[in-house]
Amino acid sequence: MYKVGDKVKVSSENDNDSYDEFREKTLVITHAEVGGRGYDMGVYPQKLMCFETLDGEEIPFMLYEYEIEHA
Numbered sequence: 001m002y003k004v005g006d007k008v009k010v011s012s013e014n015d016n017d018s019y020d021e022f023r024e025k026t027l028v029i030t031h032a033e034v035g036g037r038g039y040d041m042g043v044y045p046q047k048l049m050c051f052e053t054l055d056g057e058e059i060p061f062m063l064y065e066y067e068i069e070h071a
Contacts (some may be wrong), residue, residue, distance in 0.1 A: 004029050004049060007054075007071040014067045022059060026071040027051040030058075038062070 002008065003013050006029045010019045031050040033039075038050050052057040 002029055002032060002049065002065055002068070004032055008051075008068040009071045010063070011067055011069045014063075016067075018061070019063075022053075025053050027053060027059060027068075040064075 007026050008029060009024045009026060028051060029049050030052050034045050034047055036048070042062040043066070046064045046066055048062050048064055049068070052063055053059070
């Protein structure tokens with residue numbers, strides 16, 4: 001569904017307040033994969049993704065597909 005380069009936002013359904021600083025910002029996917037280090041096989045086949053803001057600030061966390069929505 002999502003791929004590197006897509007512009008997304010933290011989902012309004014995601015109630016984790018750790019993401020509040022970035023909730024209203026448009027994020028760009030910089031890396032996306034199924035599996036790998038830290039991957040929760042319980043959400044397979046969701047991709048786990050890395051992000052940066054439009055101005056290039058790296059986001060200090062990774063999110064699964066179900067935690068984001070298109071911007």
